[in-house]
Amino acid sequence: MVREKVRISTRTLQWKCVESRADSKRLYYGRFILSPLMKGQADTIGIAMRRALLGEIEGTCITRAKSKKIPHEFSTITGIQESIHEILMNLKEIVLRSNLYGTHDASICVKGPGCVTAQDIILPPSVEIIDNTQHIASLREPIDLHIGLEIERNRGYCMKPPKNFQDGSYSIDAVFMPVRNANHSVHSYGNGNEKQEILFLEIWTNGSLTPKEALHEASRNLIDLFIPFLHAEEENFHLEKNQHKITLPLFAFHDRLAKLRKNQKEIALKSIFIDQLELAPKIYNCLKRSNIHTLWDLLKNSQEDLMKIEHFRIEDVKHIFGILKIEKHFTINLPKNKF
Numbered sequence: 377m378v379r380e381k382v383r384i385s386t387r388t389l390q391w392k393c394v395e396s397r398a399d400s401k402r403l404y405y406g407r408f409i410l411s412p413l414m415k416g417q418a419d420t421i422g423i424a425m426r427r428a429l430l431g432e433i434e435g436t437c438i439t440r441a442k443s444k445k446i447p448h449e450f451s452t453i454t455g456i457q458e459s460i461h462e463i464l465m466n467l468k469e470i471v472l473r474s475n476l477y478g479t480h481d482a483s484i485c486v487k488g489p490g491c492v493t494a495q496d497i498i499l500p501p502s503v504e505i506i507d508n509t510q511h512i513a514s515l516r517e518p519i520d521l522h523i524g525l526e527i528e529r530n531r532g533y534c535m536k537p538p539k540n541f542q543d544g545s546y547s548i549d550a551v552f553m554p555v556r557n558a559n560h561s562v563h564s565y566g567n568g569n570e571k572q573e574i575l576f577l578e579i580w581t582n583g584s585l586t587p588k589e590a591l592h593e594a595s596r597n598l599i600d601l602f603i604p605f606l607h608a609e610e611e612n613f614h615l616e617k618n619q620h621k622i623t624l625p626l627f628a629f630h631d632r633l634a635k636l637r638k639n640q641k642e643i644a645l646k647s648i649f650i651d652q653l654e655l656a657p658k659i660y661n662c663l664k665r666s667n668i669h670t671l672w673d674l675l676k677n678s679q680e681d682l683m684k685i686e687h688f689r690i691e692d693v694k695h696i697f698g699i700l701k702i703e704k705h706f707t708i709n710l711p712k713n714k715f
Contacts, residue, residue: 389413393588401507402471403556403580406587411574415564418575422560425577428594429558431532432601435584436472436503437550438482439536440526444544455488455517460546463513467525468548470494471506473584474529477664482525488515503527506583528552555590556580650674653699659692 395407410421441464445453452459458466480500486492492515495508515521528550536547563574579587648671650663666685668674674696682693 396587398583400583401509402583404583404586406579406581406591408577408579408587408591409574410577411572413573413575415571415573418560418562418573422562422575422577424598425591425594426558426560428598429555429579429590430553432597433554433585433590433593434529434531435552435554435582436474436476436527436529437552438467438470438472438525438548439479439528439534439550440545440547441467442524442526442545443522445522446544446546449546453519455515455519456521457514457516463523464546464548466510466512468550470497470510470512471582471584472499472503472527473506474503474527476500476502476527477529478661480527482527484512484521484523484525486515486521488517488519488521490515492521497525500527554581554585555594556582648672653696655699656692656695658687659695662686662688662692 389410389412391408391410393406393408396405398404410418413421446460448460449464450459450461456463480503482500482503483498484492484496485498486496492512493508494505494510494512496512497505499505513521530550530552532552534550534552536549557578557580559578561576561578563576564571565574566572577591579590581587581590585593649669650660650671650673653671655663662685663669663674668677679693682688682696683690
């Protein structure tokens with residue numbers, strides 16, 4: 377019997393940015409490579425990364441405009457060159473960058489004549505306009521233009537149902553995706569069992585993120601989706617027919633995941649969001665505004681830290697402590713020295 381020798385590459389995966397350019401303030405391009413990969417791995421990674429780039433990265437958009445002087449969306453206002461519909465479409469194209477969550481207010485207050493651009497938008501702190509020259513409207517007469525705006529951070533594409541136009545509020549379909557397009561291609565080299573692949577990733581963004589930032593964020597989000605599979609090596613499942621328990625076999629993970637096993641508790645806490653704790657709305661909103669999104673974020677704070685949160689009281693801290701004590705579905709030993 378002849379055994380065929382198979383060479384196993386000990387080289388670690390490496391990635392590199394081979395091309396990067398800014399075609400305009402709202403169009404960035406980057407080209408990246410990842411190698412060496414075994415046959416078939418490039419497509420596996422490329423398909424997943426493309427979906428994560430287009431669907432898992434959050435962005436900030438204007439989602440609503442409000443003005444009492446506007447009778448309906450397709451009306452016109454004397455002294456303004458554009459129709460209301462055209463103004464709403466221009467607002468939809470404004471590219472913003474922020475790390476805020478929830479809905480925040482902004483506004484436009486301009487006196488004509490003149491050209492209204494993105495730089496005339498009065499924004500909340502931590503929100504940045506990528507291109508101040510983006511056109512919104514042209515005022516041909518000395519009139520006042522007052523528009524209230526709502527800004528949200530989300531992911532994907534959101535089509536909002538129109539509200540009653542009588543209150544002067546108009547929803548704007550938001551494209552939260554900072555990545556305009558993403559492609560991947562594969563280059564193969566070698567022969568037979570030694571065949572390897574190089575993955576090429578091309579990323580176009582709207583300027584709120586660079587392609588490299590988008591690649592990093594998509595990678596983190598993709599990893600977060602798989603972290604639950606690393607929490608426990610054994611799980612018990614009930615079969616509907618015989619109600620017998622079966623135990624899944626142990627998974628032999630790669631040596632590179634050894635560090636993740638050591639930090640298993642931390643990883644588990646980071647994957648449990650405070651949305652699962654059934655907190656009171658006031659407590660939930662206060663925690664979110666303080667950038668506390670997961671159980672790990674919460675347990676890093678002492679009672680004194682929580683009391684420093686605006687509008688937080690000792691009763692709220694006791695409520696959180698009570699919730700953590702009665703939650704039965706978390707298979708995690710909570711630190712005793714907290715609170």
